[in-house]
Amino acid sequence: xxxxxxxxxxxxAEARRLRQQLSDQGTQTGHAQSLELVxxxxxxxxxxxxxxxIRDLPPEAWVPGGRVRGRYLAQPFExxxxxxxxxxxxxxxxxxxxxxxxxxxxxxxxxxxxxxxxCVVGPSGTSREKTSDGTPHVVLEM
Numbered sequence: 062x063x064x065x066x067x068x069x070x071x072x073x074a075e076a077r078r079l080r081q082q083l084s085d086q087g088t089q090t091g092h093a094q095s096l097e098l099v100x101x102x103x104x105x106x107x108x109x110x111x112x113x114x115i116r117d118l119p120p121e122a123w124v125p126g127g128r129v130r131g132r133y134l135a136q137p138f139e140x141x142x143x144x145x146x147x148x149x150x151x152x153x154x155x156x157x158x159x160x161x162x163x164x165x166x167x168x169x170x171x172x173x174x175x176x177x178x179x180c181v182v183g184p185s186g187t188s189r190e191k192t193s194d195g196t197p198h199v200v201l202e203m
Contacts, residue, residue: 068120070184131201136163151184
């Protein structure tokens, strides 16, 4: 059976759901075993083989020309992806062209609008960089 390969985040979420389903049916499994079962569903011999195949693949929308939406410095946006490059497994440097410029300053007496943004986001669609209140600079809807 061939299926579109999931991202690492999607595969792990699928493993958690599978583990819960099996538990509801009275079969206790560990997280590692559920990861192995998910890998086998996609035709791989084990989790390591599946992980190696998908670790450098961005989510389907994270390709040049793709569309994303989310929040940049807590402000909503929609954007076209100009470029997407892997930085390390599961992390990607994205160059975004926002549909509408976003004011990146929170002061009433000053504004600074940006229409082009570069960011590095991880498997959950958030940046490591955070504002002073702990909010990630970029949060993409997944």
